[in-house]
Amino acid sequence: MKTAVAVQSSLLARVAYDGCRAILKVTLRDGSAYQYTGVPIETYRGLLQADSKGAYFNHCIRDLYPYELLRSKKPVTSG
Numbered sequence: 608m609k610t611a612v613a614v615q616s617s618l619l620a621r622v623a624y625d626g627c628r629a630i631l632k633v634t635l636r637d638g639s640a641y642q643y644t645g646v647p648i649e650t651y652r653g654l655l656q657a658d659s660k661g662a663y664f665n666h667c668i669r670d671l672y673p674y675e676l677l678r679s680k681k682p683v684t685s686g
Contacts (some may be wrong), residue, residue, distance in 0.1 A: 612655070646668065654667070
């Protein structure tokens with residue numbers, strides 16, 4: 608897996624891609640992380656180049672590729 612790249616997005620915080628295995632790891636702003644399999648390199652490049660990375664993710668990746676939840680969102684603490 609390549610080193611995670613920080614992205615400018617209100618939804619996404621970081622993305623990383625493994626071209627050998629076609630795996631995309633996405634970390635959201637809420638701290639949750641997902642791993643998507645079978646993602647072509649063109650889709651990853653499209654995500655990085657999109658004006659709205661969150662919209663691109665929602666339309667071209669989320670719910671279109673098999674995924675695994677790696678980490679759930681950070682718990683909200685009061686105090």
